[in-house]
Amino acid sequence: MIGLFVLAWALLLGQPTALGARLRKLCVLIATPLERIGDLFPVVRTHRQLAADNAKLRAENQHLRRQLVELQHHRSENQQLRSLLQIKQAAPWRTVGARVIGRDASNWWKSIQIDRGSEDGIRPDLPVLSATGLIGKTVEVTARESRVLLLLDATCKVGALLESSREPGIVSGTHATLGREPRLQMCFVDRKSQVKVGDAVYTSGLGGIFPRGILIGVVTDADLDSQGLYQNVELKPAADFRRLEEVMVIIP
Amino acid sequence: MNLWLFTTAALLCAALQARLPTAWWLGGVRFEFLPALVAYGSLSFRHWGGALALAVLAGLLQDALSAGPFGRTSLAYALAAFGLVALARAFDRRQLWMQLLAGATASVAASLMAMASLGFRGAMPKLLFVAGISALVTPPLFFALDLLGRRMRSP
Numbered sequence: 089m090i091g092l093f094v095l096a097w098a099l100l101l102g103q104p105t106a107l108g109a110r111l112r113k114l115c116v117l118i119a120t121p122l123e124r125i126g127d128l129f130p131v132v133r134t135h136r137q138l139a140a141d142n143a144k145l146r147a148e149n150q151h152l153r154r155q156l157v158e159l160q161h162h163r164s165e166n167q168q169l170r171s172l173l174q175i176k177q178a179a180p181w182r183t184v185g186a187r188v189i190g191r192d193a194s195n196w197w198k199s200i201q202i203d204r205g206s207e208d209g210i211r212p213d214l215p216v217l218s219a220t221g222l223i224g225k226t227v228e229v230t231a232r233e234s235r236v237l238l239l240l241d242a243t244c245k246v247g248a249l250l251e252s253s254r255e256p257g258i259v260s261g262t263h264a265t266l267g268r269e270p271r272l273q274m275c276f277v278d279r280k281s282q283v284k285v286g287d288a289v290y291t292s293g294l295g296g297i298f299p300r301g302i303l304i305g306v307v308t309d310a311d312l313d314s315q316g317l318y319q320n321v322e323l324k325p326a327a328d329f330r331r332l333e334e335v336m337v338i339i340p
Numbered sequence: 341m342n343l344w345l346f347t348t349a350a351l352l353c354a355a356l357q358a359r360l361p362t363a364w365w366l367g368g369v370r371f372e373f374l375p376a377l378v379a380y381g382s383l384s385f386r387h388w389g390g391a392l393a394l395a396v397l398a399g400l401l402q403d404a405l406s407a408g409p410f411g412r413t414s415l416a417y418a419l420a421a422f423g424l425v426a427l428a429r430a431f432d433r434r435q436l437w438m439q440l441l442a443g444a445t446a447s448v449a450a451s452l453m454a455m456a457s458l459g460f461r462g463a464m465p466k467l468l469f470v471a472g473i474s475a476l477v478t479p480p481l482f483f484a485l486d487l488l489g490r491r492m493r494s495p
Contacts, residue, residue, distance in 0.1 A: 192405065193370070193374075195470050199406065243457070270368065
């Protein structure tokens with residue numbers, strides 16, 4: 089029935105009669121707004137689709153950003169570990185890698201806490217290195233953790249040599265520095281010796297704790313001490329004490 | 341005063357002090373919360389025993405998280421608490437200058453004790469700077485702990 093009705097309707101509309109023309113106009117008049125309304129539905133559908141896509145992409149973007157941050161962290165950690173590995177392979181000593189898990193709570197003492205202790209072969213007075221140079225020595229050791237006294241501490245003293253002149257001295261930190269980058273001081277350097285800015289300073293091996301030849305820092309300044317008997321040499325430490333994450337303990 | 345409040349505050353202050361990073365633009369100085377807590381305890385307790393116990397606990401916590409000789413900061417804080425309790429009997433603890441002075445006093449006591457081991461030479465500017473920062477930390481701690489104390493007392 090419907091088929092017949094549609095066929096009759098189509099034939100009637102197709103006729104070039106006045107009735108056919110009127111019917112066609114009527115159909116157009118009715119159909120056009122319906123067509124417009126019909127057109128709206130895909131738009132609504134598309135809008136909803138876009139909103140869902142947008143939310144999904146935002147979530148994906150956040151996830152990727154998080155992954156990027158993690159990757160950057162892993163990359164920098166990887167670089168540090170590679171540097172430590174290079175030192176470990178080149179060094180003639182047995183070494184134990186450790187992670188920094190805490191810092192000193194006081195403003196006057198400079199130390200860090202690492203996640204290795206006597207169970208890993210650590211004992212007091214062992215030298216500790218970062219990827220770039222000497223950072224200090226172990227002082228307090230428990231089964232699974234140790235405290236490392238940093239070179240920046242005034243009580244940590246290291247026998248040292250100037251690279252070019254082979255002049256000996258003692259390197260230590262200073263507790264009184266304020267408002268600038270951390271610096272070390274090298275005391276008891278002969279007043280007549282030539283000290284050049286930029287000269288590297290290494291451990292001398294004297295004192296029985298630090299092996300010979302570990303980089304401590306570079307000279308930034310030098311002047312005579314208050315009595316005029318020795319030179320006081322200021323050093324920029326080779327290790328970046330602000331970004332200590334992984335370190336290596338030397339076990340002779 | 342609530343024992344649990346003080347113990348929790350001491351642990352939180354120690355954790356904050358150890359964990360907060362030092363700012364090199366601020367002279368590489370660490371924010372010290374334990375001297376502020378010692379100041380709070382000394383001005384809030386009505387008796388010597390409580391103030392001294394809190395001072396010793398705060399000092400032991402600081403020494404446990406530091407390379408300094410164990411027990412020295414306790415002694416320093418205990419001495420500071422001794423003086424501050426006497427001061428608290430003469431003045432109103434709610435006055436801002438009183439809180440600032442108390443925080444600075446506890447910090448100076450701990451710094452002097454550290455310098456007795458490390459040497460005094462050239463350390464005065466840093467001592468004053470550290471004391472100033474401790475003083476500034478003290479009034480917010482007073483406010484927070486007073487508020488918390490009131491909340492805990494109210495039904």
